[in-house]
Amino acid sequence: MICTVTFNPSLDYIVRVDDMRLGTINRTTYEKVLPGGKGVNVSIVLGNLGHASRALGFVAGFTGDELCRLCAEAGVDCDFIRVAEGMTRINAKVKSNEETELNGQGPNITEKDVEELFSKIDALGEGDTLVISGSVPSALPHDMYERIMARLNGRGVRVVVDAERDLLTRVLPYRPFLVKPNNHELGDIFGVTLRTRDEVVPYARKLREMGAANVLVSMAGEGGVLVAETGEVFESPAAKGTVVNSVGAGDSSVAGFLAGLMETGSYETAFKMALATGSASAFSDHLATRPEVEALIASS
Numbered sequence: 001m002i003c004t005v006t007f008n009p010s011l012d013y014i015v016r017v018d019d020m021r022l023g024t025i026n027r028t029t030y031e032k033v034l035p036g037g038k039g040v041n042v043s044i045v046l047g048n049l050g051h052a053s054r055a056l057g058f059v060a061g062f063t064g065d066e067l068c069r070l071c072a073e074a075g076v077d078c079d080f081i082r083v084a085e086g087m088t089r090i091n092a093k094v095k096s097n098e099e100t101e102l103n104g105q106g107p108n109i110t111e112k113d114v115e116e117l118f119s120k121i122d123a124l125g126e127g128d129t130l131v132i133s134g135s136v137p138s139a140l141p142h143d144m145y146e147r148i149m150a151r152l153n154g155r156g157v158r159v160v161v162d163a164e165r166d167l168l169t170r171v172l173p174y175r176p177f178l179v180k181p182n183n184h185e186l187g188d189i190f191g192v193t194l195r196t197r198d199e200v201v202p203y204a205r206k207l208r209e210m211g212a213a214n215v216l217v218s219m220a221g222e223g224g225v226l227v228a229e230t231g232e233v234f235e236s237p238a239a240k241g242t243v244v245n246s247v248g249a250g251d252s253s254v255a256g257f258l259a260g261l262m263e264t265g266s267y268e269t270a271f272k273m274a275l276a277t278g279s280a281s282a283f284s285d286h287l288a289t290r291p292e293v294e295a296l297i298a299s300s
C-alpha cells in the first residue's frame, strides 16, 4: 500500500497573464483550477501510471470540499481529515514573462487533528510506502516530519520525503528510503550554488552519508541525478520540449520513480521513468499520463 501525506494541500489556480505588471490590474487570458499540494500530485500521477495510493492530509471549508471533489474526479482515493477552522488554501500560479507563485497559509490544524492523522498512518507496515511532501502550515510545529518518521521507525515502511531545508535534513537520521530535493534546495542545504549535474553529485552523496538511502535530485530542464542505495550514480539531461506548466513536475518525478521501481526493481529504469514523468507533466497543462510518459521514454 502507498499513502501520501500532504499537510497543506491546495486548490491551484493557474492563470496566464500577458506581460504581468505589479501595482495595476492584470487580466487573465487563461485560467484553470487544479487539485494541488505535493502529496496530492504524487497520488494523482501514481494513479495515472496505474498504481493505487491513498491521499492523506487536512482539508477545510468550501475549498476543501472542491479539493475532495477534484481528487475524486481524478480517481484519487482520499482519506483527508476535515478540520474545523479556516479553509484549504488557494495557491495562485501566474504564468507570464516569468512564473510567479503565491502559496497560501491553509487552515488551523489542532493537535487532535494531528493525532487523527497519526492513527491513519499507524495502519502502515512492512513493505508499505509513505510519501510525505510539501510545507507544514505555520500553525503546526516544525517537527511534524520527524514525528512521523519516529512513529514509523522499525516498522519496515519505506518513507519518501520531498521537502525543503530543515524539514528534509532533520529526517535524515531516520533513514528515509528516498529524498527528492531539486538542485536549488540541495544547494541551499550546503550553502552552495549547484548548476550542473556534475556539481550536484557530491552533494547528493552527502545526503546519502547523512542517512537517505536514495537521493534523486531534480534539475528542471537540466534533468537530474540519482545516487542510489546500491552506490550507483545515474545522471541525464531532460527531454526537450515546450514547457506548458511545470507545477507538479517534481511530484511527478517522485511518482515516476516509485512506479518504475515497483514495476522493474531497477534503479536505472526508476530514474528514467522519474525524468520522463516530470517532463511529461511539464510539457502539458495536466499531470503526466502513462501514454505521455511512455512516448517520451520511447523517443529518448
Ligand SMILES: Nc1ncnc2c1ncn2[C@@H]1O[C@H](COP(=O)(O)OP(=O)(O)OP(=O)(O)O)[C@@H](O)[C@H]1O
Binding pocket: 181, 182, 183, 217, 218, 219, 220, 221, 222, 223, 224, 238, 239, 240, 241, 243, 246, 247, 248, 249, 250, 251, 252, 253, 274, 275, 276, 277, 278, 279, 280, 282
Ligand atoms: N523545462 C523542462 N524541460 C524538460 N523537463 C523538465 C522541465 N522542467 C521540469 N522537467 C522535468 O521535471 C522534473 C522535475 O522538475 P523540477 O526540478 O523543476 O522539480 P521541482 O523543482 O521539484 O518542481 P515543482 O516544485 O514545481 O514540482 C525534472 O527532473 C525534469 O525531468
Ligand SMILES: O=P(O)(O)OC[C@@]1(O)O[C@H](CO)[C@@H](O)[C@@H]1O
Binding pocket: 008, 010, 012, 035, 036, 037, 038, 041, 091, 103, 133, 134, 135, 136, 247, 248, 249, 250, 251
Ligand atoms: O507550499 P508547498 O507545500 O511547498 O507547495 C505547494 C505547491 O506549490 O506544490 C505543488 C507543486 O509541487 C503545488 O500543487 C502546490 O501549490
